[in-house]
Amino acid sequence: CFLIIFVISPLVPIVGFKQTSPWTDLLPSDLESLDIAARLQVDEASLAMASTDFGRIVSVIPAAVLYPTSVEDIASLVKFSYNSPLPFKISPRGQGHSCRGQAMVENGVVIDMTSLNRAKYNNNHSNNNSSSNDRIRVLYDGSMGVYFADVGGEQLWIDVLHATLEHGLAPVSWTDYLYLTVGGTLSNAGISGQAFRYGPQITNVYELDVVTGKGDLITCSKKINPELFYAVLGGLGQFGIITRASIQLHPAPKRVSSIILHTVKWVRMLYDDFSRFTRDQEHLISLNGDHGLLGDFYGLHFVEGSLIMNQANPNNWRSSFFSPSDQVKIASLRAPGGIIYYIEVAKYYYHDSDNIKIDRELEDQLQGLKFLGGFRFTKDVTFVEFLNRVRRGELALQSKGQWDVPHPWLNLFIPKSQIQKFSHVFTEIIAKNDKALGTILFYPFNRNKWDDKMSAVIPAEDVFYTLGLLHSSEFDDWEALEDQNKQILKYCDENGIKIKQYLPNYSTREEWKSHFGDKWKIFLETKGLFDPKMIMTPGQRIFH
Numbered sequence: 035c036f037l038i039i040f041v042i043s044p045l046v047p048i049v050g051f052k053q054t055s056p057w058t059d060l061l062p063s064d065l066e067s068l069d070i071a072a073r074l075q076v077d078e079a080s081l082a083m084a085s086t087d088f089g090r091i092v093s094v095i096p097a098a099v100l101y102p103t104s105v106e107d108i109a110s111l112v113k114f115s116y117n118s119p120l121p122f123k124i125s126p127r128g129q130g131h132s133c134r135g136q137a138m139v140e141n142g143v144v145i146d147m148t149s150l151n152r153a154k155y156n157n158n159h160s161n162n163n164s165s166s167n168d169r170i171r172v173l174y175d176g177s178m179g180v181y182f183a184d185v186g187g188e189q190l191w192i193d194v195l196h197a198t199l200e201h202g203l204a205p206v207s208w209t210d211y212l213y214l215t216v217g218g219t220l221s222n223a224g225i226s227g228q229a230f231r232y233g234p235q236i237t238n239v240y241e242l243d244v245v246t247g248k249g250d251l252i253t254c255s256k257k258i259n260p261e262l263f264y265a266v267l268g269g270l271g272q273f274g275i276i277t278r279a280s281i282q283l284h285p286a287p288k289r290v291s292s293i294i295l296h297t298v299k300w301v302r303m304l305y306d307d308f309s310r311f312t313r314d315q316e317h318l319i320s321l322n323g324d325h326g327l328l329g330d331f332y333g334l335h336f337v338e339g340s341l342i343m344n345q346a347n348p349n350n351w352r353s354s355f356f357s358p359s360d361q362v363k364i365a366s367l368r369a370p371g372g373i374i375y376y377i378e379v380a381k382y383y384y385h386d387s388d389n390i391k392i393d394r395e396l397e398d399q400l401q402g403l404k405f406l407g408g409f410r411f412t413k414d415v416t417f418v419e420f421l422n423r424v425r426r427g428e429l430a431l432q433s434k435g436q437w438d439v440p441h442p443w444l445n446l447f448i449p450k451s452q453i454q455k456f457s458h459v460f461t462e463i464i465a466k467n468d469k470a471l472g473t474i475l476f477y478p479f480n481r482n483k484w485d486d487k488m489s490a491v492i493p494a495e496d497v498f499y500t501l502g503l504l505h506s507s508e509f510d511d512w513e514a515l516e517d518q519n520k521q522i523l524k525y526c527d528e529n530g531i532k533i534k535q536y537l538p539n540y541s542t543r544e545e546w547k548s549h550f551g552d553k554w555k556i557f558l559e560t561k562g563l564f565d566p567k568m569i570m571t572p573g574q575r576i577f578h
């Protein structure tokens with residue numbers, strides 16, 4: 035048994051193996067007598083794993099790492115700390131895809147949430163074998179007449195996708211990248227091009243199980259324990275650990291015939307003018323198709339916008355959409371200031387839609403858009419290819435050793451009324467930096483698809499944009515990019531642009547208060563109710 039598990043994952047301690055590594059004096063000694071001590075590890079590999087993240091900017095060393103095999107293990111650790119005269123800090127870690135140490139904890143315990151998954155099945159995400167995973171179940175609620183996925187907080191969205199597709203169903207709101215945990219994205223918001231229509235991932239959840247900062251396992255929803263439910267969604271891990279979420283499902287797109295394999299029509303349109311680019315995006319997100327349990331027959335399912343700076347390759351790690359001949363054509367464009375913008379939209383196929391009908395609807399919806407003549411590109415792909423489009427780029431970067439490098443990312447929300455003023459950031463700050471070749475996302479949301487009772491913070495206007503500065507990892511000059519981030523924030527501050535950070539990163543209490551604005555009071559009160567000893571998730575640096 036020892037050998038087999040070791041071969042599968044040499045860095046991961048053996049689940050259930052009695053603690054043999056030296057104990058740490060950073061934790062109370064009576065913890066050692068608990069059953070979970072066997073799953074607490076203090077070895078070098080565990081501490082190294084838990085003291086790093088995707089950002090590769092911050093490194094904080096914990097006292098130990100818990101590899102839970104059950105939700106009870108998690109509750110038992112948190113309860114122990116809560117009842118201890120000297121409570122220690124605890125942080126759940128999903129995939130560790132944060133950029134600034136948000137899942138780290140100094141001298142406390144990091145809970146490797148994915149260990150719950152490993153205890154259940156063989157962690158082989160590349161195979162479509164999720165049916166063997168009993169931490170993802172597709173269920174039907176007769177009273178509401180809805181299907182939902184009941185999933186562990188540690189589950190990856192890619193596995194949720196495969197498991198639900200086996201039932202012809204799928205969640206409607208996604209992130210661009212699927213190798214993130216359900217608990218990790220629900221602690222932020224979970225955004226992508228579907229959110230204009232379906233809202234972020236946090237608004238597509240019916241119910242949660244949460245181990246609070248007192249170690250209690252509580253089920254919550256809009257009706258049961260609503261104060262915990264609303265606080266946890268977008269709550270940056272401050273109130274407890276999401277161990278289960280039930281997620282709304284809709285019918286998945288379907289192949290319209292046995293000879294046509296694709297289920298998604300994917301279009302990109304190029305612009306050389308910021309006003310046209312944004313006006314057209316706002317028009318597209320105002321087209322909200324009807325959607326119901328029988329499927330979606332009208333409207334777009336995905337709208338995102340991006341920028342290509344300084345003649346960079348229009349294909350990048352996030353997707354290789356453009357063919358070589360498209361790339362040559364795009365390279366011939368001489369856009370003002372060297373900035374090309376593109377809108378990408380997707381339309382899903384359903385059972386009674388066919389190619390002709392889809393094309394007709396698409397023409398209807400794209401009519402009147404002001405993109406550059408001749409610069410509209412279309413592709414037909416499968417639903418999984420579309421949703422999992424970032425994975426290929428990730429694997430390519432991994433094979434070149436360019437994935438595990440510093441990522442000083444900056445993500446902002448910007449009110450629609452201020453985007454013209456904000457465009458200075460593109461023309462005068464980013465375009466002037468010849469190293470800024472990475473992915474730049476810029477696309478809008480409808481505020482009415484968000485729920486203001488949740489902890490996630492967004493601008494006050496009906497429409498707001500997200501900026502994703504996902505800096506290229508082809509070079510490691512991250513401090514220069516970090517300086518650029520500071521310059522952007524300074525420009526917004528000095529020019530009264532009321533941005534909100536997404537995946538926020540602040541270090542002082544005053545900054546957090548200003549970030550949460552009107553929500554701060556309730557955030558603080560709810561913290562007092564569910565994590566009064568401030569045990570949970572210090573890596574966000576809100577209360578610590």
Ligand code: FAD
Nearest residue numbers: 128129130131132187209210211215217218224225271276
């Ligand atoms: P971690 O980094 O492990 O944790 C994030 C935070 O959540 C930490 O504070 C942690 O303590 C807390 N946490 C983790 N699990 C739980 C839990 N079960 N209960 C409570 N708190 C928990 N975001 C988007 O919205 N849209 C995107 O398209 C998108 N694309 C991305 C692409 C890449 C390549 C990367 C690296 C990130 C992307 N993100 C995107 C950001 C991502 O959603 C967040 O960083 C998310 O937190 C990562 O999930 P994780 O499982 O790695 O969480």
